[in-house]
Amino acid sequence: MSIKIENVTYIYNPKSPFETKALDGINIEIADGEFIGLIGHTGSGKSTLIQHLNGLIKPTSGKITVGDLVITGEKVKLADLRKKVGLVFQYPEHQLFEETVYKDIAFGPKNLNLSESEIDERVRESMELVKLDFESLKERSPFELSGGQRRRVAIAGVLAMKPDILILDEPTAGLDPRGRDEILEQIKYLHDKYQNTVILVSHSMEDIAKLVDRIIVMHGGKIELQGFPREVFKQSKRLESIGLGIPQITHLMEKLKKVDGSIQEEVLTVEEAKVEILRWIRSNKDA
Amino acid sequence: MLKDITIGQHYPTGSAIHKMDPRVKIIITFIYIVSLFVVNNFIGYIYVIAFLLSAILISKVPVTYILKGLKPLMILIGITFMINIFMTAGEVVFRIGPFTITEEGLYQAFFMALRLVFLVMGTSLLTLTTSPIALTDGIEHILNPFKRIGVPAHELAMMMTIALRFIPTLLEETDKIMKAQIARGADFESGNLISRAKGLVPLLVPLFISSFRRADELAMAMEARCYRGGENRTRMKELKTQGKDYFALSVGTLLIVLLIVNRIWF
Numbered sequence: 001m002s003i004k005i006e007n008v009t010y011i012y013n014p015k016s017p018f019e020t021k022a023l024d025g026i027n028i029e030i031a032d033g034e035f036i037g038l039i040g041h042t043g044s045g046k047s048t049l050i051q052h053l054n055g056l057i058k059p060t061s062g063k064i065t066v067g068d069l070v071i072t073g074e075k076v077k078l079a080d081l082r083k084k085v086g087l088v089f090q091y092p093e094h095q096l097f098e099e100t101v102y103k104d105i106a107f108g109p110k111n112l113n114l115s116e117s118e119i120d121e122r123v124r125e126s127m128e129l130v131k132l133d134f135e136s137l138k139e140r141s142p143f144e145l146s147g148g149q150r151r152r153v154a155i156a157g158v159l160a161m162k163p164d165i166l167i168l169d170e171p172t173a174g175l176d177p178r179g180r181d182e183i184l185e186q187i188k189y190l191h192d193k194y195q196n197t198v199i200l201v202s203h204s205m206e207d208i209a210k211l212v213d214r215i216i217v218m219h220g221g222k223i224e225l226q227g228f229p230r231e232v233f234k235q236s237k238r239l240e241s242i243g244l245g246i247p248q249i250t251h252l253m254e255k256l257k258k259v260d261g262s263i264q265e266e267v268l269t270v271e272e273a274k275v276e277i278l279r280w281i282r283s284n285k286d287a
Numbered sequence: 288m289l290k291d292i293t294i295g296q297h298y299p300t301g302s303a304i305h306k307m308d309p310r311v312k313i314i315i316t317f318i319y320i321v322s323l324f325v326v327n328n329f330i331g332y333i334y335v336i337a338f339l340l341s342a343i344l345i346s347k348v349p350v351t352y353i354l355k356g357l358k359p360l361m362i363l364i365g366i367t368f369m370i371n372i373f374m375t376a377g378e379v380v381f382r383i384g385p386f387t388i389t390e391e392g393l394y395q396a397f398f399m400a401l402r403l404v405f406l407v408m409g410t411s412l413l414t415l416t417t418s419p420i421a422l423t424d425g426i427e428h429i430l431n432p433f434k435r436i437g438v439p440a441h442e443l444a445m446m447m448t449i450a451l452r453f454i455p456t457l458l459e460e461t462d463k464i465m466k467a468q469i470a471r472g473a474d475f476e477s478g479n480l481i482s483r484a485k486g487l488v489p490l491l492v493p494l495f496i497s498s499f500r501r502a503d504e505l506a507m508a509m510e511a512r513c514y515r516g517g518e519n520r521t522r523m524k525e526l527k528t529q530g531k532d533y534f535a536l537s538v539g540t541l542l543i544v545l546l547i548v549n550r551i552w553f
Binding site: 016017051054056079082083086087089092094095096097107108110111112143157158161 | 298299300352460463464466467468469470471472473474488489492493496497
């Protein structure tokens with residue numbers, strides 16, 4: 001499902017001394033099935049922007065279209081929109097409330113008024129997607145699980161609604177490296193399997209570089225940059241000036257290029273760097 | 288919805304009233320409340336209005352903003368008005384069915400409603416112009432003399448500071464969890480009373496859990512920094528009483544003296 005954001009502006013606490021412009025004339029187009037990385041410094045407006053896509057906030061001015069639904073129009077059924085757009089908030093485990101893992105994951109599908117058998121199937125399916133064992137965990141209380149498991153229960157709760165668009169706000173914040181890799185892998189797997197549109201908000205340039213098709217950089221409520229990861233990470237000076245960075249491996253390759261100009265610095269992952277360095281060594285041997 | 292509540296909110300403008308000593312502000316507010324109850328005729332209100340209006344003007348807080356704070360109390364004021372208008376005995380002006388409206392009732396109703404309005408406006412001016420921290424600091428100082436008879440002044444002030452400090456945090460948290468559950472299809476707005484109350488469970492459970500977690504973490508963090516109550520504690524910013532504080536205090540005293548004179552005279 002595609003998303004089109006036109007000239008969207010949002011002001012917090014209008015007409016009071018606390019008035020702040022969180023979004024300022026945002027224009028974005030996201031095609032069906034794209035994997036988007038949304039990056040920006042704290043307070044750049046990322047979270048405000050993604051809440052618009054779910055209809056949780058209405059823009060002060062501007063137009064947002066999701067699929068063929070103009071969500072900023074009059075009399076829009078927001079319930080329909082929320083079926084299509086799944087939103088995983090930061091620290092989603094804080095929203096768990098049911099007695100058992102099963103009931104918590106079933107909360108979303110239940111609100112969609114699905115049949116018991118359909119709900120059961122969806123809970124099983126989404127638990128499998130996030131690698132949680134259905135039989136051993138379904139009757140456990142979510143509060144006695146580990147942090148990483150709780151996070152997965154919360155994500156499963158959103159996946160169970162089978163959204164066409166999945167938005168994740170820093171899904172790996174506060175997790176250990178293994179938990180982080182696992183969750184990112186599952187998101188990638190989901191995207192490859194269902195070809196759904198995914199928007200990933202993250203502070204980790206490494207994760208973004210590894211996963212996404214296109215990057216949108218936000219700064220001060222505006223779009224600072226957008227493009228393919230290679231294009232965006234080329235502008236390391238500009239990214240640094242707004243408090244962001246580039247993947248460390250890209251940084252290393254930039255430094256190597258200064259030593260020997262024949263090295264290609266447009267590298268995003270350690271794997272690619274290995275290939276490039278080996279190529280460079282071979283070409284030097286041949287010469 | 289939640290942000291409409293302006294009572295107890297701080298509205299920073301940096302005016303002379305904002306910079307006053309919180310102790311003096313609390314005492315003046317106290318004098319103001321007492322003088323509201325000294326008033327027994329409408330002429331007395333002229334002094335009150337003059338005092339209140341000039342205070343609002345100096346504070347630079349928009350009058351509309353203060354009036355907005357009256358909204359949640361409109362029901363209470365309305366009920367007081369109704370009770371007074373119908374329940375006061377006296378000369379009957381007109382009657383509707385079993386209800387009679389008396390001249391004294393009309394007078395009393397307007398008088399009481401105005402008293403409540405002035406009470407809320409004046410006291411909310413205190414919180415609007417004083418940051419919560421300064422306010423509790425002031426309360427602690429005022430309660431200090433009562434320590435000898437066993438009033439835990441510091442502990443009370445610390446509890447208030449913490450409670451006030453966590454109001455915005457909890458509001459934010461409520462907002463966040465509410466949004467997260469709405470995104471999962473929860474409905475907080477429609478349905479009858481019972482289904483609405485049931486609908487609050489997905490909001491209240493996470494909220495309670497996180498409040499307990501926060502309280503635990505805060506207690507630990509305070510202990511880690513050797514907090515052990517008010518004994519021998521000194522402060523970084525000592526409260527100072529300046530010229531304008533004495534001036535304001537004398538204006539407050541003048542108000543109550545004028546009102547007492549007014550009450551005896553008329």
